[in-house]
Amino acid sequence: MGYLYELKGVVSAGKEARVYWGVSPKGDDLAVKIYLTATAEFRKSILKYIIGDPRFDKYVPKSTRKLMILWARKEFKNYKLLYSVGVSVPKPIVQRDNVVIMEFIGKSGRRAPLLKEVELSSDEYIAIFSGVLEDVRRAYREARLVHGDLSEYNIMVWKGRHYIIDVSQAVKTSHPHALALLVRDLRNLRRYFGEEVGIEVPSLEEMFHYVTGEELRPGLAVLP
Ligand SMILES: Nc1ncnc2c1ncn2[C@@H]1O[C@H](COP(=O)(O)OP(=O)(O)OP(=O)(O)O)[C@@H](O)[C@H]1O
Ligand SMILES: [Mg+2]
Numbered sequence: 273m274g275y276l277y278e279l280k281g282v283v284s285a286g287k288e289a290r291v292y293w294g295v296s297p298k299g300d301d302l303a304v305k306i307y308l309t310a311t312a313e314f315r316k317s318i319l320k321y322i323i324g325d326p327r328f329d330k331y332v333p334k335s336t337r338k339l340m341i342l343w344a345r346k347e348f349k350n351y352k353l354l355y356s357v358g359v360s361v362p363k364p365i366v367q368r369d370n371v372v373i374m375e376f377i378g379k380s381g382r383r384a385p386l387l388k389e390v391e392l393s394s395d396e397y398i399a400i401f402s403g404v405l406e407d408v409r410r411a412y413r414e415a416r417l418v419h420g421d422l423s424e425y426n427i428m429v430w431k432g433r434h435y436i437i438d439v440s441q442a443v444k445t446s447h448p449h450a451l452a453l454l455v456r457d458l459r460n461l462r463r464y465f466g467e468e469v470g471i472e473v474p475s476l477e478e479m480f481h482y483v484t485g486e487e488l489r490p491g492l493a494v495l496p
Pocket of ligand 1: 283284286288289303362375376378383386425426
């Protein structure tokens with residue numbers, strides 16, 4: 273590829289995607305995310321995030337391989353956009369076919385822990401919570417994107433800093449379900465930081481207003 277010198281161990285083997293530790297020709301660690309074949313169920317679940325996103329729904333491929341390439345392209349585009357407005361995500365490097373290459377978060381092939389896997393002090397949790405919420409706001413306002421699967425499983429913590437990952441499903445704010453997805457993301461953050469970790473968090477209404485500048489009215493954010 274020119275960007276990748278060597279593919280090393282597997283970092284994560286999910287159902288639909290595998291993440292490998294790779295090394296660049298210069299010797300930098302890379303994360304190499306490869307989308308594999310999709311089940312009919314996965315196909316159905318990802319179509320919701322493709323149809324309705326004006327960037328990707330002009331032509332929705334029938335073949336699974338083409339759909340996975342589109343899914344990788346969508347993730348890379350989302351990473352680029354988020355990175356360009358200063359949201360804390362791994363730096364995207366290149367995408368080709370069903371492969372997305374980005375900055376490796378961690379050291380010597382050992383990935384950084386997920387938020388779910390770390391134990392921090394209250395002050396550290398407070399700092400990460402406000403940083404993540406600020407990123408959700410920046411993503412919404414400056415990238416016009418809603419993550420759509422934000423939780424303690426898709427945030428990594430490295431050197432006191434958070435990194436938001438797994439952005440293939442992120443949609444433009446014009447997507448018909450964007451606000452419902454945003455509310456679900458905010459609920460997840462409140463549940464994790466408020467209920468599980470136990471720090472003080474704002475109300476859902478306050479968080480929604482902080483992110484969008486709008487009032488959260490009933491019926492605005494229903495997922496079908
Ligand atoms: N840039 C990165 N640097 C280091 N590790 C990463 C990076 N991106 C992803 N990972 C690791 O790979 C895992 C899976 O990545 P990601 O969440 O993007 O894929 P996924 O499609 O959700 O896969 P899964 O279903 O396994 O969660 C992450 O939980 C994380 O541990
Ligand atoms: Mg994930």
